[in-house]
Amino acid sequence: MSQIGVTGLAVMGANLARNIARNGVPIAVHNRTASKTKDFMDEFSGEGDFTGTETLQEFVEALERPRRIIVMVKAGAPVDGVIADLEPLLDKDDIIIDAGNSHYVDTRRREEELTAKGLRFIGSGVSGGEEGALNGPSIMPGGPREAYGEVEEIFTTIAAQVDGSPCCAYIGPDGAGHYVKMVHNGIEYADMQLIAEAYDLLRHGIGLDVPAIKAIFDDWNRGDLESFLIEITATVLDKVDAETGKPLIDVIVDQAEQKGTGRWTAQDALELGVPLTGITEAVFARSLSALRDQRRDASGVLAGPKPGGLPESLVDDIRAALYASKVVAYAQGFEQMAAAAKTYNWDLKMGELAKIWRGGCIIRARFLNRITESYDAHPDLVNLLMAPYFQDAVASAQDAWRKVIVSAVEQGVAVPAFSSSLAYYDGYRRERGPANLIQGQRDFFGAHTYRRVDKDGSFHTRWSQDGTEVRTD
Numbered sequence: 051m052s053q054i055g056v057t058g059l060a061v062m063g064a065n066l067a068r069n070i071a072r073n074g075v076p077i078a079v080h081n082r083t084a085s086k087t088k089d090f091m092d093e094f095s096g097e098g099d100f101t102g103t104e105t106l107q108e109f110v111e112a113l114e115r116p117r118r119i120i121v122m123v124k125a126g127a128p129v130d131g132v133i134a135d136l137e138p139l140l141d142k143d144d145i146i147i148d149a150g151n152s153h154y155v156d157t158r159r160r161e162e163e164l165t166a167k168g169l170r171f172i173g174s175g176v177s178g179g180e181e182g183a184l185n186g187p188s189i190m191p192g193g194p195r196e197a198y199g200e201v202e203e204i205f206t207t208i209a210a211q212v213d214g215s216p217c218c219a220y221i222g223p224d225g226a227g228h229y230v231k232m233v234h235n236g237i238e239y240a241d242m243q244l245i246a247e248a249y250d251l252l253r254h255g256i257g258l259d260v261p262a263i264k265a266i267f268d269d270w271n272r273g274d275l276e277s278f279l280i281e282i283t284a285t286v287l288d289k290v291d292a293e294t295g296k297p298l299i300d301v302i303v304d305q306a307e308q309k310g311t312g313r314w315t316a317q318d319a320l321e322l323g324v325p326l327t328g329i330t331e332a333v334f335a336r337s338l339s340a341l342r343d344q345r346r347d348a349s350g351v352l353a354g355p356k357p358g359g360l361p362e363s364l365v366d367d368i369r370a371a372l373y374a375s376k377v378v379a380y381a382q383g384f385e386q387m388a389a390a391a392k393t394y395n396w397d398l399k400m401g402e403l404a405k406i407w408r409g410g411c412i413i414r415a416r417f418l419n420r421i422t423e424s425y426d427a428h429p430d431l432v433n434l435l436m437a438p439y440f441q442d443a444v445a446s447a448q449d450a451w452r453k454v455i456v457s458a459v460e461q462g463v464a465v466p467a468f469s470s471s472l473a474y475y476d477g478y479r480r481e482r483g484p485a486n487l488i489q490g491q492r493d494f495f496g497a498h499t500y501r502r503v504d505k506d507g508s509f510h511t512r513w514s515q516d517g518t519e520v521r522t523d
């Protein structure tokens with residue numbers, strides 16, 4: 051009998067199944083199109099104890115009970131389709147694990163529906179792309195604690211390992227795992243946008259060529275910025291197009307696509323009222339990039355300075371600006387998770403989350419150790435920026451950060467994620483901002499009332515009558 055099963059053998063499912071089998075766990079595999087299972091078995095059955103199955107009936111019969119079934123299909127309706135097909139074939143207490151990028155709202159609904167039917171449901175984030183799935187991803191499982199207990203050993207074994215600990219930990223009930231994976235992806239969007247803005251400044255602000263920029267990213271990857279995304283940026287920049295002999299980057303169309311997780315993160319931040327500016331700007335930057343035809347037409351018409359001529363001495367300032375902006379993106383992402391934990395009643399452990407992102411996932415980075423240490427030292431930290439390590443890091447980066455943004459603005463190089471991160475920082479550190487004026491305006495046109503700094507209660511000024519103030523509560 052197989053200890054676990056995977057249905058959905060596209061590349062992520064296939065690699066996850068191979069990872070499990072390579073770790074000595076007997077596994078059943080299934081795909082809706084049976085020929086795919088056959089191809090999989092032809093190619094990989096030598097890697098472990100696989101049972102290839104043609105029908106869902108055969109698949110469930112091949113599994114030990116309670117059954118543990120990983121569903122690895124496209125998020126959305128396909129997940130509901132597979133669950134509906136599986137349900138009648140399962141027995142009480144069997145466990146369905148959705149390991150795709152599902153929206154946490156769907157995960158909450160599915161968990162509730164399946165629990166009512168006596169089944170158990172785990173919604174698990176899995177990060178690391180194809181490579182990670184095969185060699186060790188970061189795993190973010192959510193659902194009933196005791197159901198996680200039944201897959202814990204397999205999950206912690208197949209996960210990436212950093213300093214002897216697995217990049218997998220129980221996140222919380224119902225949608226918590228998929229929520230955390232969603233925010234992970236949001237941070238991924240911000241990280242990528244910040245790197246793209248740094249590249250743009252190096253390329254078009256200073257005027258460096260692609261090999262020089264590649265060397266800079268290699269260099270940055272040896273310092274505080276060391277991370278998977280910085281590393282692959284250098285690799286992407288190093289690639290020469292076989293057909294044209296140009297850097298590949300110069301023949302790739304400048305329109306960033308998106309499958310939805312970044313947008314969901316931003317949408318949810320709006321719902322929760324969390325100022326998630328960095329990630330949201332990154333999503334909007336992708337939307338703006340998609341307007342390729344409009345941008346082409348506008349480029350010949352709309353006025354602006356011509357970029358170029360920034361001094362090479364700015365390279366290190368750009369590095370510092372990237373680091374500080376990245377700190378803000380993470381601070382905002384963690385703030386969002388804290389707000390969600392309150393709203394949905396999840397006991398999210400912030401330090402633990404940073405710990406399981408240290409390896410396997412797309413945003414893995416040296417700096418996550420600093421986040422874990424900060425939460426370990428200050429478990430009630432309200433904002434990462436307030437941790438002494440990050441206070442100091444941003445304090446020493448801020449002159450460079452401001453200089454880079456000023457230069458970018460003067461050059462007409464758009465740096466939405468850099469500048470919105472700095473705006474957040476400057477807004478956050480102000481004891482008294484300008485929202486008092488907004489309250490005054492609201493009260494003027496809609497009698498929406500305001501509170502005063504010197505006494506309790508709600509007040510309204512009779513703006514268009516005698517101008518006197520009345521207490522309204």
Ligand code: 6PG
Pocket residue numbers: 151176177178179235238307308309310311312411412
């Ligand atoms: C991961 C990635 C993965 C996927 C992104 C891509 O953690 O392994 O985040 O989930 O590659 O969802 O997202 P976009 O297509 O929206 O850029």
